[in-house]
Amino acid sequence: MPQEGGAELGISRDQDKGWAWVVLVATVLVQGLTLGFPSCIGVFFKDLQHDFQASNSETSWFPSIMTAVLHAGGPLCSILVERFGCRTTVMLGGLLSGVGMVASSFSKSISQLYVTAGFITGLGACFSFQAGVTVLGSYFIHRRALANALASTGVSMGFTLWPLLSQYLLDEMGWRNTFFMFGGVMLHCCVCGAVMRPVPVKLPAPSLKSGPGHLAEDVHLSNGNALDQQVHLHRSRCDACIQTLQKYLAFDVFCKNKGYRIYTIGVAWMVMGFVLPMIYLVPYAILNGVEERKAALLISITGFINIFMRPMAGLLSGLRVFTGRRIYLFSVAAALNGLSNLICTISAEYSILVLYCVVYSISMSVLGALIFQVLMDVVEMDRFSSALGLFTILESITILIGPPLAGLLVDLTGHFSYVFYTSSFFMVSAALFMGFSFCTMEGKNKLTEAHKPTPEKPSRVKYAEVPTQLGPEKNCSPAVIYVTSM
Template identity: 50%
Template sequence: MAPQQPSSMEEQSGELCEPESEELEKQGPGPPSNANAPDSYDAPDGGWGWVVLLATIIVLALTLAFPSCIIIFYLDLQKEFEATNSQTSWVPSIMTAVLHAGGPLCSVLVDRFGCRATVMFGGVLSGFGMAVSSFSHSIVDLYITAGVITGLGFCFSFQPAVTILGHYFVRRRPFANAMSSTGTALGLSTLPFLCDFLKIELGWRGSFLVLGAVLLNCCVCGAVMRPIRPRKPRKTNEINNSPKTSDKKGCMLGICQSLASSLRQQMAFDLFCSNTRFRVFSLGITWMMLGFVVPLIYLVPYASADDMDPSRAALLLSILGFVNIFVRPPVGVLFSLPWFKGRHIYVFSAALLINGLSNSICCISASFPVLLVYVLTYGLSMSVVGSLMFTVLMDTVEMSRFPSALGLLSIMESVTLLIGPPLAGFLVDRTQLYTYVFMACTIIVVLSALFLMFTFYWLDSRDAAKKDSPAKPAINISTDCQYSSVPIDGDKTNKPSSETENTTCV
């Protein structure tokens, strides 16, 4: 049955992720005005959704692209704190890992406070973390401020923005996801220039302070993410009228149990065990992340080690961003065509395979022309991978379980994202060569692409075989049959040889 159409634009925009208390405040005292109204409305696929899409693009530009652009200060941090490659690489590694690992906690905040408030809180937290990191006196201080605090703020801004976008667009969802993924490209194309300019003018400490102010723009983006459907009404109000306990230990225990229950719900362990496709996709993406972002972290140090000018090295990242900006929108339009429905995973795997093979280009030379070819090839394949990642996940699970599935996938990714760059730094410290890093990334990403491609092909072939297999004929039982039941325990004389029911046809 089609949902009831709202009578005004305010009802159509409704509540999507806002807390229940806010909805009750809007209703005012007394019973709800429309108790039989449906809990959700059709996604607008436009309208205010375009504003939300623009805000999501900016949020992704300030969050997902930031850890890669912080590499502009890699050599400055290494000299300032006299750290090794492995120690310095922990800063963007922790930032990226926390960005993904905070998914379950972010889902709890979204359920309690809504997407809008969570995005705004993430902007404040990330800006505060970067501002405080400018006063760091050791590399460990950067791990906490720029790594943990800023990364957690990125998580609180990034994941709710992606979630609410999925509710605003259904028919145009592949196009919306592709357009939102250009935010990462926008950040990669602009932030390196900004970071390089700030480093020359203010040094790395002044740059971190200014970048903290820039990250506060996530608050503005979160403010326009208006919810779209109402929350379910409260079942009863009797819980609020119950007497409050004075036992502090019992109160704390209840809070901890509630938090643990929410985390179990948001981690989607049941979905991981029951949904084979989601399990395969999660394992493949987790393995992929071990080598997917490492080339971006070591591209600028690799070029600088070959005496390339830092500005030209930063230009490589900007070119990578511009390639994504111009490629992702047409890719989103192309993959929105009906023919690609059900085939997104194969296009994603093929692009991931090309992306992994492109890392081997860096092994030829560290000259600007060679690295330019690498950046163009890597950027083209990265555009397709970034455009389809969320689309494939939405195709794999139901939209109602997407936030919890994204939370579990994010925390799985965080493990490999955390250990990947330090392992690469350890390899550089031992060999003094960056080429081994790019060779290792080639092997890792190629293996993950082949795993996803062949496993999903096997699953599709198995499902097709089940559909094509003839159904078993039903057993027809004649209507003129006499049924004799199994005798009870007290009947000692008539004991059948079998305990099953006997059917005798006349």
């Protein structure tokens, strides 16, 4: 009992004040170093393509693997956080990211770059970023929304600074030395992780009648023969595997919750086109005569506008008029984002490309501010963590295959403009699918409700607002949350 009292004192002393703000600054830096990093890959696209004599499709696998692993590593990160804690996981991620970038500077082929900078660096960035978000939720309770909003500015700052730094170092020392330097920069995640000391929390007592350990104990205490013991042990392992899958990947929610199923499929289809401009915009501008530094500035413009627009989009979505309608605001933003890609196909003049970046970044800010809020609206909060795990896994698959397919299209046609047509198709079609599907689903729910007596409980598949804040009496250790770079 004295230990529990000490834990409660630790919570009241550390959370929402004092050292929590130091952790917030560290989280901002981690987000800028990790999620902002893939934005600069387009700067190196032509140099990598030239040095390795690779096609557009082969070269685009490198940023695709990095971004996909960054999204898909969430469940693995959750396991590491539960076993070793957030501080160790963030520092491990920084070490992996640094080693991956240093090793990539010695790559002899594009396939080696897939492993070093793509897989190792992407996995390290995933560990650092998502564990940093998790520890932020431990340090902030009453001001958690404000803390997450401030932390998200790190992504926008990374989008702004990484391309400018990349282009400068590329001009001065080439891509290999630049990647070597980036290895040292990514190691700063270890410094940020070192300040994320764990917060004492009061954890629920483990049940004595659950889990594979108890089942195994029952096996040893039973009086059955050896065959029965093997059967029971096999069943216990299967039960443990099923429980693990339900904990981190909500297949049951995907099958039962129609709103979650529509939204997951729609976003997975959407991101196949969403990531294309960030990879191909700089090569497209350089190919059409734009100076390399001015071309890199285009990505920085997008990130700079995101710094201001993303908090505004979050405030806009919180207005009462959008209560229960955020999915439609999200769909409109996705359609606008897709249609903005057609601006690039009209002309490749620098002023037109700047206009494109402004429109693109505004819609991108709305998507980034709403993507998880909409997911909270369609999934119960007690299953949000596992639902988000499956959500990011499916999302990473389409992120992985989207850029290489677009690169193959460029190789076959010889025109970069087809990349932006493709991006527009995926974005607009996903927006229409989500908007019309939710509209149809709500219409059917209203008809069903009209023919029923007053229901005791709301339908679980109906798109409705779900409370996202716990009451004071329910303050507890937050679940691991997987967050994407959108």
